[in-house]
Ligand code: ADP
């Protein structure tokens with residue numbers, strides 16, 4: 001059946017396409033309120049589930065499907081099975097059970113077999129059926145006095161035939177609903193819309209791509225995603241729609257990348273100097289660092305500007321790569337801006353950059369909001385005049401009215417802490433500057449192609465040697481005394497410890513042991529003979545700075561902290577990290593936290609104290625089992641899904657209606673390849689045959 005739907009259409013004459021396009025624009029965007037059976041009041045209900053136009057309805061995918069295609073004779077019904085059957089209404093009855101429950105019964109018969117359809121406490125069901133009607137019912141078969149199905153799905157058959165039913169005798173779509181919309185009604189409306197509008201819709205995917213990738217056409221896909229004739233067709237329909245969605249998304253990426261490839265800065269690079277550069281450090285670069293430096297150098301030498309994402313687990317040594325890029329920029333007379341997510345981290349970078357660059361006469365400055373006003377003005381002035389070569393800072397780098405004299409390179413560190421918007425704002429400072437984005441959250445490839453699909457990627461996949469591994473344990477709350485005893489032992493050996501508490505939130509401050517409260521207690525009680533300090537987000541910048549410096553200088557044994565220490569902090573003498581309420585953290589965050597220890601030669605220990613045994617087990621055991629950031633990220637992605645993984649909206653994850661970046665990764669790769677090819681052939685999408693793609697991009701991404 002439905003052979004005609006499968007038939008492949010020829011590419012239409014351009015004029016015809018244009019004609020259809022004009023008409024179609026109105027069709028696709030047509031408000032559903034004008035559809036037969038909808039009207040203004042119901043249109044509002046549809047609005048609640050995000051459906052406003054015909055096109056929205058096309059793409060309102062069933063949540064799942066139910067196979068009601070096999071309808072058996074009443075005689076073939078089997079107790080305990082979920083089945084469908086057809087019979088003639090022999091009688092209907094309403095009566096009260098001894099318990100007082102009102103029961104409606106409709107007895108259906110076929111031949112000399114009978115089955116009852118039964119409803120409890122729905123007296124109105126009595127008036128639904130007429131004697132002699134043919135009715136199909138579907139549900140779990142039970143045996144009471146005789147065979148019955150309670151609260152069956154039912155359908156009164158037109159002309160006694162099942163053929164045209166949307167609810168029975170087929171694979172039936174089950175949609176997500178809202179109050180006052182029901183499945184049967186929604187199915188009917190969708191059917192109406194498909195019948196009326198689908199034939200006029202134009203396929204966005206070029207025929208040659210469809211042929212190459214063996215994709216069904218749009219009409220077939222939409223028809224079968226709603227009312228599949230078989231599971232095989234359903235699969236084809238799904239693949240096609242997912243492909244289309246990713247295809248458009250990747251076309252956007254391809255175009256963005258294409259645009260960036262213009263007007264960059266061609267930095268002069270003499271790679272012979274790399275050994276000299278390496279000599280500035282007390283260690284040798286790892287092969288992975290050299291490889292990434294090589295990637296960066298090649299990018300910077302090109303006319304096109306660099307857009308590179310550098311992924312590397314915590315402690316993998318990303319900073320060195322950034323420094324090399326800054327060096328190249330500075331040597332050519334260009335400025336570098338390094339943006340860090342926190343002031344603590346900005347300061348730390350400032351210290352390490354200064355150490356390397358100042359002796360070479362390359363001027364490094366720090367610009368954070370905590371700086372005194374006059375000093376800040378001075379720094380800004382020196383940036384504008386080009387007297388500062390490298391400026392390190394936080395958001396203030398783009399928030400403050402900073403003019404850059406000759407910006408040649410932007411480095412964004414710990415990108416996962418920023419939103420896409422901030423990246424864009426920073427880039428707004430110069431359209432020509434090279435961009436190096438660094439992240440310690442290893443992003444599985446499926447996601448990076450979606451969110452950073454317009455960037456090139458380098459991976460630092462090995463850590464500098466000489467690091468003792470971190471042993472990780474999950475312990476129960478009541479083991480806390482043992483944990484404290486262990487900390488004391490480590491302190492005796494001259495080591496230091498972090499105890500991390502969840503971020504201060506006003507609401508559940510009693511629930512989560514606030515760092516402040518515990519600091520007071522531990523100081524008086526469990527650790528009264530030890531030196532304790534506290535750091536959290538509410539301290540002033542200079543206070544934070546002092547605490548960190550003193551802790552680094554071993555003036556304290558234990559630092560009580562919130563997650564402000566999550567990024568960047570690098571103090572090799574700390575060998576213990578206790579994370580309280582570990583169950584409250586995401587996997588990636590725990591991994592980040594753990595990355596703060598194990599930075600020296602000593603064996604280190606990460607102790608996760610969990611209050612909650614069941615729920616968090618899967619996550620916490622993933623952390624215990626592996627130290628490989630990519631594995632943890634993949635696990636995290638599997639558990640939480642892409643939206644949560646990236647931290648919601650501002651992450652830049654485009655909203656997907658059909659596809660799933662994890663599950664449908666293989667389809668995405670195909671779509672990406674085709675989209676990049678297409679944009680290579682037709683960068684501006686000027687070809688009329690690609691007009692529909694262009695329109696779609698405009699509609700979905702507001703970009704041209
Ligand atoms: P991250 O990738 O987490 O930003 P960093 O760049 O801060 O890592 O490096 C972490 C630590 O490792 C720093 O103390 C740095 O000096 C050191 N380091 C970096 N590269 C090497 C190397 N090749 N050999 C030894 N230590 C290194």
Ligand code: MG
Pocket residue numbers: 318319413568
């Ligand atoms: Mg770093």
